Amino acid sequence: MKDNIKIPYFPGCTLKTTAKNFEISAIEAGKKIGIEMVEMPKWNCCGVVSSLTSDDLMKHVAPVRNFVHAEEMSEKGTVNDSRMLILCSMCFNTMKNTNRRVKNNAEDMKSINDFMYLEKDYEGKVEVVHYFELLKEIGFDKIAEKVTKSLKDMKIAPYYGCMLLRPKEIGIDNAEAPAIIEDFITSVGAEPVNWDAKGRCCGSYHTVNNKDIVVNLAKGIIENAHRSGADAIITSCPLCAFNLDNRQKLIMEKDPNFKTMPVFYFTQLLALALGLEEKFIGLEDHYIDPKELLKNKNLI
Amino acid sequence: MPKKIKLTDKGAEFLKQIEKLSGETITMCDQCGTCSGGCPFVEEMDITPSQIMRKTMLGQMDVLDSKTMWICASCFTCTVRCPRILDVSKVSEALRQTKLRQAIDNIDIKDISKEDAEELPSIAVVSAFRKFTS
Secondary structure, three states: OOOOOOEEEEOHHHHHHHOOHHHHHHHHHHOOOOOEEEEOOOOOOOOOOOOOOOOOOHHHHHHHHHHHHHHHHHHHHHOOOEEEOOOOOHHHHHHHHHHHHHHOOOHHHHHHHHOOOOOOOOOOOOOOEEEEEEEHHOOHHHHHHOOOOOOOOOOOEOOOOOOOOOOOOOOOOOOOOOOOOHHHHHOOEEEEEOOHHHHHHHHOHHHHHOOHHHHHHHHHHHHHHHOOOOOEEEOOOOOHHHHHHHHHHHHHHHOOOOOOEEEEHHHHHHHHHHOHHHHHHOOHHHOOOHHHHHOOOOOO | OOOOOOOHHHHHHHHHHHHHHHHHHHHHHHOOOOOHHHHOHHHHHHHOOHHHHHHHHHHOOHHHHHHHHHOOOOOHHHHHHHOOOOHHHHHHHHHHHHHHOOOOOOOOOOOOHHHHHHHHHHHHHHHHHHHHHH
């Protein structure tokens, strides 16, 4: 295995806007554990959700265009790993879905390449990899060795949501009984709680025009986390983070007795455990302030 | 005597179209209800996911008037659990697309307040418009 993974990094739109703390913590934590994230010089929105119809090839063009740019990076030698690293669960799912489709279907690949005739053809050399998968590859035992500030008093609810687990061909772990986030939590010294809502949908894009659905689902998920004894929830999806964190405002309006809970990106906890400065963890960007919890646990 | 259900010509054409769009053999559905039992959105729906399978199978085009297909957010819970390895989320998408391709949108950008637009993550807005507009 390479000592230092130098890999094309696809940020996606939201890591540059509402999830900047996700990006900065991932980049800085990565440096401590041998991941050098090289942001792609050219990238575009992946489309967020996959087209699920057989004929709607148009929606697969955006991901393929990104793969072309990742292949160019490998050809130029600016990276030593030809895969594409993604943090956002939705981008990960969409990009991996398209990649599978065009790699398994020569006709679709040709149609899209013909459509993008001004660019180089996609040769199908890119694999999509999620940050969690890289951590597993490096070894959670190795990560644990680098931890300087163990999160030993923290009980964390691992929230997979939908896009890291389903469909099975896309998921990074067993769709019904995953363990990768639990292993991550253990590696940073914290305790993963066992709970029912780890793969339950947060309501996704209904947060735009049907907030009640999200309020009901998010409330159920957070209450479940409380019942399991968790101090906080971690996620790798900026939409889940918004629905679980920011929507607590609406949940409180609906139920004044609702008990809030901080929601972190998993990379924030990784950065914290690796002893990084607070400016690389981004604790200001939360709706439910997590600082009190971290102070109580003597972590900041 | 077994009773045979015969689809109308229009109904049979509808079933064929949804099967083609979704890539799923909808008539394989056994109506076991696993999809409805595990669906996190089922309480918000007017008819259950297994009912949209049944109605589509029978060529009942009024399935397009139900709000179920719009509530389905493609979380793929049913997809990973179906014992017949059918993908109900693809059927939902095919039903949505059947409506959207008649240029009938299910969201209006004017309904999003300025405050919401500033606060919402871009992935929320992009995905909602991808799912709800043609």
